[in-house]
Amino acid sequence: xxxxxxxxxxxxxxxxxxxxxxxxxxxxxxxxxxxxxxxxxxxxxxxxxxxxxxxxxxxxxxxxxxxxxxxxxxxxxxxxxxxxxxxxxxxxxxxxxxxxxxxxxxxxxxxxxxxxxxxxxxxxxxxxxxxxxxxxxxxxxxxxxxxxxxxxxxxxxxxxxxxxxxxxxxxxxxxxxxxxxxxxxxxxxxxxxxxxxxxxxxxxxx
Numbered sequence: 751x752x753x754x755x756x757x758x759x760x761x762x763x764x765x766x767x768x769x770x771x772x773x774x775x776x777x778x779x780x781x782x783x784x785x786x787x788x789x790x791x792x793x794x795x796x797x798x799x800x801x802x803x804x805x806x807x808x809x810x811x812x813x814x815x816x817x818x819x820x821x822x823x824x825x826x827x828x829x830x831x832x833x834x835x836x837x838x839x840x841x842x843x844x845x846x847x848x849x850x851x852x853x854x855x856x857x858x859x860x861x862x863x864x865x866x867x868x869x870x871x872x873x874x875x876x877x878x879x880x881x882x883x884x885x886x887x888x889x890x891x892x893x894x895x896x897x898x899x900x901x902x903x904x905x906x907x908x909x910x911x912x913x914x915x916x917x918x919x920x921x922x923x924x925x926x927x928x929x930x931x932x933x934x935x936x937x938x939x940x941x942x943x944x945x946x947x948x949x950x951x952x953x954x955x956x
Contacts, residue, residue, distance in 0.1 A: 784814050784817070784818065786944070786945060786946060786948075787814055787815055787817075787818035787819075787871070788818045788821070789944075789945065790818075790900065790942075790944040790945070790948070790950065791818040791819045791821065791822060792822075793942065793944070794819075794822075794898075794942060794950060795822040797942065798896075800819065800822035800823045800867075801822060801823060801824050801825075802824070802825065802866075803823055803825055803866035803867045803895065803896075804823070804825035804826040804827070804865045804866045804867070805819060805820065805823055805825070805826075805827045805828070805865060805866070805867045805868075805869060806827075806828050806829075806830065806860065806864075806865040806867070806868045806869070806892060806893075807819070807827070807828070807829040807830065807869050807870065807871070808830055808852075808854045808857070808868065808869065808870040808873060808885065808889060809830070809831055809832070809854055809870050809871070809872075809873035810829030810830060810831050810836070810837075810840055810849065811831060811833075811836050811840065812836055812839040812840045812843055813829055813840040813843055813844040813847065813849075814871075815869070815871035815872075815900065816829045816840075816844070816847060817844060817847075819869065820847065825866070826848075826865075827847055827848075828847070828848045828849070828850060828865070829844075829847055829848070829849045829850070830849070830850045830851070830852040830854070830857070830859070831849070831851065831852070832851070832852065832853045832854065834851055837849050837850075837851050854870065854873065854885040854888060854889070855881060855884045855885055855888060856888065857888045857889075857891070857892055860892045861892075862891055862892065863891075863892070863893070863894045864892055864894075865892055865893060865894065866893070866894045866895045866896070867893060867895060867896045867897070867898060868889040868890075868892050868893040868896075868897050868898075869897070869898040869899070869900065870885070870889070870898075870899055870900070870901075871900040871901070872900065872901055872902075873885070873899075873901070874886075874899055874901055874924065874928070875901050875902050875919055875920060875921040875924035875925075875928075876919040876920065876921070877919075877920060878920050878923075879920075879923070879927070879931060882920075882924070882928070882931060883931060883934070883935065886931070886932070886935045886953070887935060890935060890936070890953065890955065893955055894955060895954070895955055896952060896953065896954055896955065897936070897952070897953040897955075898950050898951070898952055899928075899932070899950065899951040899952075899953075900944075900948065900949075900950050900951075901924065901928070901948065901949070901951065902921050902924060902925050902947065902948060902949075903925065903941070903943065903944075903947055903948055903949035903951075904925070904943075904947040904949075905947040906921065906925075906947055928951065929941070929951070932951055932953055935953060936953030936954060936955075937954075937956055938953070938954035938956070939951065939952060939953050939954070940952050940954075
């Protein structure tokens with residue numbers, strides 16, 4: 751991916767260019783947000799014992815979310831990302847986990863019902879509804895028990911809004927409509943609110 755894809759490519763090409771570009775610095779961002787991740791995963795674990803669940807993390811980046819949630823799981827934990835450079839950084843930072851290059855819209859590396867929980871943190875807001883739904887359906891296919899989406903919910907900080915502008919994400923529509931979009935895919939849904947205007951959206955497999 752080149753800078754051409756940022757200005758003239760489709761949404762996925764633009765996102766892949768951005769994340770490949772920032773991958774070497776992303777670990778430092780991970781360090782800054784890890785305490786928030788640890789806090790929300792602790793709250794999540796208090797409501798749903800994660801120790802007995804295997805977990806697949808979609809759009810894992812350099813591994814901050816998978817590290818926080820894996821603290822509570824004694825089962826298999828795997829991270830995926832569509833950016834090779836993010837996967838490379840994740841493997842360096844967290845050699846204790848398995849990381850796989852894979853696109854969230856086509857998780858063909860994984861069979862149906864192969865993980866108890868499939869999760870994604872700050873991934874789906876970057877997509878339009880059509881792509882979000884495609885990812886949700888793939889996550890549902892791979893999951894046995896739950897799909898967790900950790901993402902924007904209420905007020906978003908100014909500097910984050912600036913970053914989302916340059917990424918050209920769909921975070922505004924995500925915050926408005928994602929609860930309804932989730933209900934289109936899952937019969938049972940609920941939300942656990944987190945700090946800083948974020949939340950975990952949960953879809954339960956019937």
